[in-house]
Amino acid sequence: MPDFSNETVNQWNAQLRTQSPLDIVRWAIAQAGGRALVSTNFRPYEAAILHLAVQAQADLPVLWVDHGYNRPATYRHAEELTARLKLNLKPYLPRVTAAHRDAIHGPIPTTEDEAGLKKFSAVMKLEPFQRGMKELAPTVWITALRKVQNPNRAGLDIVSADENFGALKVSPFFYCSDAELDTYLAQHQLPNEWDYFDPAKADEKRECGLHAAWGKKAVNA
Amino acid sequence: MSEKIANLTTDTFQSAITSATTPVLVDFWAPWCGPCKAIAPILEELAAELDGKLKIVKVNIDENDGIAVEYGVRAIPTMILFKGGAVAETLVGMMPKAALKAKVAAHV
Numbered sequence: 001m002p003d004f005s006n007e008t009v010n011q012w013n014a015q016l017r018t019q020s021p022l023d024i025v026r027w028a029i030a031q032a033g034g035r036a037l038v039s040t041n042f043r044p045y046e047a048a049i050l051h052l053a054v055q056a057q058a059d060l061p062v063l064w065v066d067h068g069y070n071r072p073a074t075y076r077h078a079e080e081l082t083a084r085l086k087l088n089l090k091p092y093l094p095r096v097t098a099a100h101r102d103a104i105h106g107p108i109p110t111t112e113d114e115a116g117l118k119k120f121s122a123v124m125k126l127e128p129f130q131r132g133m134k135e136l137a138p139t140v141w142i143t144a145l146r147k148v149q150n151p152n153r154a155g156l157d158i159v160s161a162d163e164n165f166g167a168l169k170v171s172p173f174f175y176c177s178d179a180e181l182d183t184y185l186a187q188h189q190l191p192n193e194w195d196y197f198d199p200a201k202a203d204e205k206r207e208c209g210l211h212a213a214w215g216k217k218a219v220n221a
Numbered sequence: 222m223s224e225k226i227a228n229l230t231t232d233t234f235q236s237a238i239t240s241a242t243t244p245v246l247v248d249f250w251a252p253w254c255g256p257c258k259a260i261a262p263i264l265e266e267l268a269a270e271l272d273g274k275l276k277i278v279k280v281n282i283d284e285n286d287g288i289a290v291e292y293g294v295r296a297i298p299t300m301i302l303f304k305g306g307a308v309a310e311t312l313v314g315m316m317p318k319a320a321l322k323a324k325v326a327a328h329v
Contacts, residue, residue, distance in 0.1 A: 044255065073262065107319050178255075194258035199317050206314035207296040208254040210282075210289075 004161040004168060013157045021172035021184075024158060025056045025142060028170035032140035037061040037090075039129075039143055041198060042070070042078045045181045047190040049144035050085055052172060059088045060142075063132045066091050067124040068098030069108060073195035080191060092132035094124045108199045121200040133165045145171040148178065149205070225268040227278045231285045239306040241276050244328050248279045249289055249299045256315040257298045263318045267325065274329040302328055 016024050029036050038053040038060055040046050053060050064078070082089050094101075101124065109116030133141075141162060150156070162169040173181065185192055198204060229237050229247070238245055248264055250257035268277040282289040282297060292301060292308070302310040302325060309328055312321070 044258075071262070108317055110316070110320055194255070195262040196259055197263075197315060197317060206256050206316070207298065208251070208256060209296045210294065 009157075009159055009161055012159045016158045017175070021052055021176070022055060024170065024172040025052050028140050028142055028168070028172070029056045029060075031168060032138070035138050036140040036142060037063050037136050037138040039063040039141065041065070042074050042081070042193070043196045043198065044192055044194050045178070045185070046144055047077075047081055047192060048181050048184045048188075049142070049173060050081055050087060051188055051190055052184075053142055054085050054087065058086070061136055061138075062087045062089045063129075063136060064089060064091050065125055065128045065132065066093050067128070067198075067200065068094065068101075069124070069199055071195050071197055073193055077191065077193035090132065090136060092128040094128050096123065098124075117200065125200045133167075138165070138167050141165065141167040141169045143169060143171050144173060145169075146173050146176055148176075225272060225277065226264065229278050229280050229285075229288075231287050234280065234285070234288050237278060238303050241303070243274055243276050244309065245276045245278060245303045246325060247301045247303065248277065249282050249292075249294045249297050249301070250279055251281060251283050251297055253283075254297050260298050260315050260321075263321060266318065267322060270322075271325070271329060275325060304328060 016027065019027070036057065038049060040050060040062055041064065050062065053062075070078075078089075081087065101120075105116075105120075109120050111117065145156065147156065156171075156174070158171055158174045160169045176184075182192075184190075226248075227237070238247075246264075246267075248257075248260070250261070264277050264279075267275070271277075280288055282294060292299075296313055298313070298315065300312040300321075301308055302312075310324065312324060
């Protein structure tokens with residue numbers, strides 16, 4: 001397995017910073033020796049990374065963990081994109097069905113039940129994802145990760161070495177804004193689906209904070 | 222937007238809250254807020270499921286900042302449940318439909 005030194009990764013990031021997302025994904029595929037994949041959860045804007053990825057390699061495997069708790073709209077969106085983009089979809093499902101889990105453990109744990117949520121994530125998301133990565137064994141893992149989604153997570157960049165799976169993680173849209181992705185979707189007439197919720201994502205943005213000015217106004221009112 | 226969910230403005234807000242015969246859930250939102258867009262379809266479903274027991278309305282805070290400031294809205298979506306014209310519950314952030322329905326159903 002190729003060893004990616006920090007220096008190499010830094011050089012790649014510097015080099016790719018000025019390249020288009022399409023050139024970045026082409027570069028990623030070229031590194032992969034035929035073993036690249038893209039992972040998705042069909043959340044808002046995922047149509048962009050899936051469209052981009054299949055431009056570079058039409059039969060690129062698409063790893064999707066279907067934890068069983070998606071909104072119906074998300075499943076319809078997944079079907080629509082799979083058909084339209086002719087995705088080589090590789091769904092990985094938990095070893096226990098949603099109905100079975102619900103019958104034994106009740107409703108999806110809320111954010112107040114950290115331990116419950118962690119267990120939910122482990123069984124319904126992480127285990128199938130790990131199984132998928134082990135079976136598909138990619139050398140390059142393409143994602144839709146963007147800086148705006150996780151501003152507090154430093155150390156991420158277009159390219160990073162993923163130690164968990166021993167793959168090179170490449171995020172072609174890393175520096176793109178929502179507006180830039182809106183443009184991409186419009187240019188390629190791709191659908192977007194906002195009706196989406198992932199109960200197991202502890203760090204997902206569930207709200208938008210208003211400006212400091214608002215806060216001051218509310219305090220002084 | 223379904224016909225079951227009305228958009229309130231600064232002018233229509235007070236009378237809508239005080240004249241309602243059922244509890245009212247006010248969704249403070251803005252067009253640029255992703256989580257607001259995610260919860261919108263859930264609110265549409267709840268409006269249909271709880272029709273007659275609960276009224277759901279929306280306030281666009283970009284266009285009606287006065288109401289948002291008055292009720293101390295600091296993040297969106299913020300959903301405030303009014304009963305008899307008074308605040309009964311404040312919920313902030315996107316959440317699963319089952320969780321939102323449970324919180325709201327406790328009051329209707």
